[in-house]
Amino acid sequence: MSDLFSFDNQNELGMVMSVDTSQVFIDVHNSEIMTKLGVGHLVAIKSYSEYQLLIGTIEKISRTVTEKLEFEFESDDELVYQDHPNDIVKVVLIGTFKSVDGEKRNVFKRGADTFPQIDSESYLIEGDNLQNFMNLISEGIRDSERLKIGHFINDSTAKAILNGDKFFQRHASILGSTGSGKSWCVATILEKASQLDFPNLIVFDMHGEYSPLTKGNDKIAEGFRIAGPGDLESTDKNVIFLPYWLLNREEVLSMILDRNDNNAPNQASRFTLHIKNLKENTLVRNNKEQILKTFTVDSPIPYQIQDLLMKLQDDDTRKGVGASNKPVKGEWEGKLTRFISRLEAKVSDRRYGFLFQPPEQALKYDWLEQLLYMLLGYSSERKGIKIIDFSEVPSDVLPVVTGTLARILYEIQFWMDSNHRTPFTILCDEAHLYLPIKEDANSTERQALENFERISKEGRKYGVSLLVVSQRPSDVSKTILSQCNNFIVLRLTNDRDQSVVKKLMPDSMKGITDCLPLLDTGEALVLGDSILLPNRIKLDVPKIKPDSMTKDFWKEWSKNKPKNESISQAVENLRAQSRKEESEV
Numbered sequence: 239m240s241d242l243f244s245f246d247n248q249n250e251l252g253m254v255m256s257v258d259t260s261q262v263f264i265d266v267h268n269s270e271i272m273t274k275l276g277v278g279h280l281v282a283i284k285s286y287s288e289y290q291l292l293i294g295t296i297e298k299i300s301r302t303v304t305e306k307l308e309f310e311f312e313s314d315d316e317l318v319y320q321d322h323p324n325d326i327v328k329v330v331l332i333g334t335f336k337s338v339d340g341e342k343r344n345v346f347k348r349g350a351d352t353f354p355q356i357d358s359e360s361y362l363i364e365g366d367n368l369q370n371f372m373n374l375i376s377e378g379i380r381d382s383e384r385l386k387i388g389h390f391i392n393d394s395t396a397k398a399i400l401n402g403d404k405f406f407q408r409h410a411s412i413l414g415s416t417g418s419g420k421s422w423c424v425a426t427i428l429e430k431a432s433q434l435d436f437p438n439l440i441v442f443d444m445h446g447e448y449s450p451l452t453k454g455n456d457k458i459a460e461g462f463r464i465a466g467p468g469d470l471e472s473t474d475k476n477v478i479f480l481p482y483w484l485l486n487r488e489e490v491l492s493m494i495l496d497r498n499d500n501n502a503p504n505q506a507s508r509f510t511l512h513i514k515n516l517k518e519n520t521l522v523r524n525n526k527e528q529i530l531k532t533f534t535v536d537s538p539i540p541y542q543i544q545d546l547l548m549k550l551q552d553d554d555t556r557k558g559v560g561a562s563n564k565p566v567k568g569e570w571e572g573k574l575t576r577f578i579s580r581l582e583a584k585v586s587d588r589r590y591g592f593l594f595q596p597p598e599q600a601l602k603y604d605w606l607e608q609l610l611y612m613l614l615g616y617s618s619e620r621k622g623i624k625i626i627d628f629s630e631v632p633s634d635v636l637p638v639v640t641g642t643l644a645r646i647l648y649e650i651q652f653w654m655d656s657n658h659r660t661p662f663t664i665l666c667d668e669a670h671l672y673l674p675i676k677e678d679a680n681s682t683e684r685q686a687l688e689n690f691e692r693i694s695k696e697g698r699k700y701g702v703s704l705l706v707v708s709q710r711p712s713d714v715s716k717t718i719l720s721q722c723n724n725f726i727v728l729r730l731t732n733d734r735d736q737s738v739v740k741k742l743m744p745d746s747m748k749g750i751t752d753c754l755p756l757l758d759t760g761e762a763l764v765l766g767d768s769i770l771l772p773n774r775i776k777l778d779v780p781k782i783k784p785d786s787m788t789k790d791f792w793k794e795w796s797k798n799k800p801k802n803e804s805i806s807q808a809v810e811n812l813r814a815q816s817r818k819e820e821s822e823v
């Protein structure tokens with residue numbers, strides 16, 4: 239029938255006894271094979287065409303014993319009850335194999351073209367048949383598109399290869415409980431991407447976990463960090479500032495405006511007016527006539543925050559002029575006081591220095607393009623993968639900062655000549671921290687969500703995709719997760735998280751996700767169009783490991799003495815709000 243598979247009696251499983259769309263129940267009459275079967279094993283079912291086999295994975299194996307009244311021949315043909323094992327296997331169809339498909343030979347594709355008929359014969363795919371089939375699966379992806387992430391559990395020689403284009407094209411997600419192996423999986427994917435000539439990935443690293451990948455001779459990525467309180471005077475090129483003028487109106491207001499204040503509408507409108515004027519002044523000074531005609535209050539154009547404060551102060555204190563030129567209460571008098579003090583508090587707080595205390599050059603008109611050359615552009619001295627360490631960003635502004643940076647990257651791509659766009663991916667580590675579900679989000683989080691949701695909905699058209707990583711899928715924006723087309727799911731122990739993943743899967747795949755709580759560390763299911771076979775995979779170990787966030791308590795308690803000097807340094811760090819290592823002191 240085909241040169242790929244050769245089945246004989248030993249592989250024979252039994253007949254199809256019932257079909258319920260993509261679920262097939264097989265009555266196993268080969269009781270020897272029954273003991274070999276395992277969940278996840280592959281099964282081939284004959285179809286009406288001799289050139290076609292339906293392929294499925296085993297989801298459930300059951301044996302029920304029924305008693306039947308039968309003649310006992312040995313003892314005088316007496317009627318006695320006999321035990322009859324009833325062996326049934328539930329199989330979920332995942333694809334169709336064709337030995338001849340037009341011009342092509344031996345083709346496997348996802349989805350079942352037809353459904354099996356009752357009494358169709360079925361076979362366990364094992365031994366040479368399994369090897370051949372797995373080879374076919376990995377050969378199905380062109381060399382230039384291959385992203386090898388590990389090997390299949392049911393055949394350790396079979397490489398698990400994703401279609402790299404499909405994986406990154408339409409957003410993907412890596413989900414798993416803490417300690418399941420997400421960070422290693424990210425490092426493996428980055429390592430594979432680093433072997434390409436121009437990989438363009440920007441990693442939002444929340445804990446500085448991926449910094450080992452940016453160090454040493456074998457580094458695979460360029461390391462940046464968002465300026466912490468101790469970096470404000472730094473001239474290091476890899477320290478990133480995101481000056482306030484990059485934020486659009488809503489982003490600033492989400493941080494500063496108290497919507498419960500009676501004067502909130504006044505405050506927002508004066509703020510908007512002044513910003514517009516200040517940006518206009520900058521454009522005039524820089525002779526940007528063309529831009530002057532069409533810019534908006536949200537256009538990223540530098541201005542001095544002190545000028546804004548002065549204008550607001552003036553509003554807040556200016557008297558009005560009444561009848562016979564007598565001073566009366568001014569139109570805005572006293573209405574902006576609280577807004578100003580909230581803004582001033584942020585401006586003078588060093589933790590927000592990366593926003594409000596940028597160095598002189600970050601207020602220059604051409605500064606933004608320099609930043610974007612580093613993050614999106616190409617330089618022969620730099621690596622294409624960029625890892626940005628957000629670990630010193632205060633958690634209350636984390637959503638604004640990640641959201642603003644993502645928005646700017648996206649907008650640059652949006653406004654770029656479509657002939658010159660090259661695609662890039664933003665990897666959102668610990669996404670539940672800044673991409674929460676909408677109902678739970680506060681004003682800054684909503685702002686960030688909006689930016690990311692826009693990328694998740696429209697990014698594909700412009701070659702921008704997201705790779706969302708989280709240990710708590712149930713706390714991550716549903717809009718964003720539901721836009722993902724590919725999932726690498728590692729061990730998930732929590733019920734709520736499992737049910738989120740189940741909901742994201744098509745019905746036929748739901749059963750496969752039952753094994754999620756049982757996966758070993760570094761084991762994953764890949765679900766989506768980037769892989770032909772949704773089966774258990776053991777992920778490769780990355781060459782450069784991320785900094786482990788997991789401490790070995792028991793081992794450390796028998797080995798490592800706490801040091802008072804380190805405590806002293808930590809106390810000073812806490813005061814300075816800057817993490818200096820002891821060796822630097």
Ligand SMILES: Nc1ncnc2c1ncn2[C@@H]1O[C@H](COP(=O)(O)OP(=O)(O)O)[C@@H](O)[C@H]1O
Nearest residue numbers: 416417418419420421422759760777778779786
């Ligand atoms: N593919 C793998 N193979 C073997 N061990 C792994 C693998 N991935 C992770 N581990 C082990 O599990 C630990 C936790 O992995 P990590 O990626 O930090 O988990 P997570 O980011 O999900 O919390 C690692 O320190 C390593 O010992």
Ligand SMILES: [Mg+2]
Nearest residue numbers: 417420421787
């Ligand atoms: Mg991790």
